[in-house]
Amino acid sequence: xxxxxLVDAGGTNIGSVRYALLRLGAEAELTADPERIRAASHVILxxxxxxxPGMARLREANLVQVLRxxxxxxxxxxxxxxxxxxxxxxxxxxxxxxxxxxxxxFTATPGLRIPHMGWTTLQPTQPHPLLRGIGEDAWTYFVHxxxxxxxxxxxxxxxxxxxxxxxxxxxxxxxxxFHPERSARTGARLLxxxxxx
Amino acid sequence: xxxxxxxxxxxxxxxxxxKGVRFRDHAVVGGIVELALRxxxxxxxELVFYDITASPEGRRVDRDWVERVARVIDIPFCVAxxxxxxxxxxxxxxxxxxxxxxxxxxxxxxxxxxELATAFGVQCVVVGVDSLRDDDGTWRVRQYTGxxxxxxxxxxxxLAWVAEACDRGAGEIVLNCMGSDGxxxxxxxxxxxxxxxxxPVPLVASGGAGTPSHFIDAFTHADVDAALAASVFxxxxxxxxxxxxxxxxxxxxxxx
Numbered sequence: 001x002x003x004x005x006l007v008d009a010g011g012t013n014i015g016s017v018r019y020a021l022l023r024l025g026a027e028a029e030l031t032a033d034p035e036r037i038r039a040a041s042h043v044i045l046x047x048x049x050x051x052x053p054g055m056a057r058l059r060e061a062n063l064v065q066v067l068r069x070x071x072x073x074x075x076x077x078x079x080x081x082x083x084x085x086x087x088x089x090x091x092x093x094x095x096x097x098x099x100x101x102x103x104x105x106f107t108a109t110p111g112l113r114i115p116h117m118g119w120t121t122l123q124p125t126q127p128h129p130l131l132r133g134i135g136e137d138a139w140t141y142f143v144h145x146x147x148x149x150x151x152x153x154x155x156x157x158x159x160x161x162x163x164x165x166x167x168x169x170x171x172x173x174x175x176x177x178f179h180p181e182r183s184a185r186t187g188a189r190l191l192x193x194x195x196x197x
Numbered sequence: 198x199x200x201x202x203x204x205x206x207x208x209x210x211x212x213x214x215x216k217g218v219r220f221r222d223h224a225v226v227g228g229i230v231e232l233a234l235r236x237x238x239x240x241x242x243e244l245v246f247y248d249i250t251a252s253p254e255g256r257r258v259d260r261d262w263v264e265r266v267a268r269v270i271d272i273p274f275c276v277a278x279x280x281x282x283x284x285x286x287x288x289x290x291x292x293x294x295x296x297x298x299x300x301x302x303x304x305x306x307x308x309x310x311x312e313l314a315t316a317f318g319v320q321c322v323v324v325g326v327d328s329l330r331d332d333d334g335t336w337r338v339r340q341y342t343g344x345x346x347x348x349x350x351x352x353x354x355x356l357a358w359v360a361e362a363c364d365r366g367a368g369e370i371v372l373n374c375m376g377s378d379g380x381x382x383x384x385x386x387x388x389x390x391x392x393x394x395x396x397p398v399p400l401v402a403s404g405g406a407g408t409p410s411h412f413i414d415a416f417t418h419a420d421v422d423a424a425l426a427a428s429v430f431x432x433x434x435x436x437x438x439x440x441x442x443x444x445x446x447x448x449x450x451x452x453x
Contacts, residue, residue: 016267113397
């Protein structure tokens with residue numbers, strides 16, 4: 001069984017990720033303790049809200065270097081995924097930089113609602129164990145105004161006006177822009193796949 | 198564009214789901230967690246829980262059931278009722294809700310919308326708008342609609358309030374057309390179209406669903422992002438899986 005921890009630097013919505021893991025039989029500890037995080041088999045960085053306070057909380061908790069130095073599988077969810085990138089348009093924020101790229105605000109376009117809120121399908125762009133069992137009709141639930149453009153480390157895209165990175169992976173660092181904890185069967189499968197890495 | 202969403206609304210009072218006609222005479226329709234699971238299984242895309250008595254009586258949402266719902270539900274859900282501060286919102290979000298919805302407290306103090314958006318991001322912040330057409334033909338906002346004896350008609354026009362709420366940081370608008378609520382004669386397409394014009398964020402239609410064709414009309418004629426209903430789902434008049442089949446056949450993109 002995976003020894004998974006949820007990085008709790010004081011953001012919101014930690015609970016629903018923890019419950020989703022419980023439904024998979026994994027008891028995740030909420031922690032901001034560097035030693036506990038380093039010792040875990042899997043680390044999840046959740047996050048709801050804005051990038052500047054998100055990074056500020058990680059700095060205040062002295063977790064920036066800790067997270068950058070992890071070698072076990074790490075999953076950033078929603079804002080947590082954007083925090084893995086180099087930077088974000090949101091408040092022109094420097095992020096952890098473990099995955100190249102900058103989160104960009106969706107371009108305001110007539111008929112395109114921002115935030116991107118709702119269920120959208122994933123289009124896998126390269127095979128990866130994280131995407132095992134995920135077909136082209138896999139619906140996931142998104143709520144976000146910023147997104148990482150598709151690039152070399154994109155494992156799956158979704159489209160809102162234009163394609164963007166829905167799942168990313170570089171080495172041991174992974175990110176999901178949607179909320180797997182709120183994406184019904186598809187989300188449960190993706191979280192289970194992560195715990196199997 | 199994401200798929201159009203079907204959202205059962207569960208009006209909560211004293212830990213039970215209730216439903217009234219035209220906001221009156223509420224009757225108990227079932228337990229919160231049981232109904233939430235039933236709608237999830239039928240294919241609901243999201244759930245909204247309104248504590249309909251919270252605002253008038255100054256009560257707060259009871260966090261106990263929010264956490265119970267968050268434990269078992271794997272689709273997003275929003276909690277409304279009695280949230281009048283950043284701290285109150287934080288409690289509900291920490292209990293596991295994905296979004297919080299404010300209505301009367303935002304009318305009392307519109308800065309609340311800005312504060313919530315700053316604290317949690319616009320994606321968490323839903324503004325509910327109860328609207329009724331007045332005798333002069335203008336749609337205006339109603340406040341404290343959870344209790345008919347306390348409901349107030351405001352001078353604010355619905356269109357101006359929706360535009361202001363979006364400017365202040367609403368990430369989604371739920372427009373409850375009170376004139377059509379509970380009577381199952383269809384959503385107020387004219388009003389939804391007018392609000393759509395001034396609403397750049399996702400718009401949820403509420404009030405009036407009676408048949409699957411009413412949902413098709415709201416999506417195809419008013420371009421709403423989601424349609425909310427309560428009584429037709431609680432009474433079993435419309436099954437969500439059947440509704441989604443009909444929407445798909447009508448060319449509306451729906452989550453499988």
